[in-house]
Amino acid sequence: MATQHTLSTKVAETIRLTLDAKSRTQEWLADETGIPPRTLARRLHLTNTAPMSLEELGIIAAVLEVSLVDLLTGVVREGADAQAVA
Secondary structure, three states, X not given: OHHHHHXXXXXXXXXXXXXXXXXXXXXXXXXXXXXXXXXXXXXXXXXXXXXXOHHHHHHHHHHHOOOHHHHHHOEEEEOOEEEEOO
């Protein structure tokens, strides 16, 4: 189970970095994805991250205009720049 938590935490961090790079908020993401704000907040929590479903990740990736692979591997792409999440 520790691996799942670590992956969830990494994906959440990647999503938060992507939101920041695009000057967007979690509230905006909740509105655009249809994921309730409280649910999204739990999924993106800094220290107690709740796992996301692949369906949620797919919707988030589409709204953020990034690939699902980028979210899962921790790579944030903005234009030609790429930033890996440690």
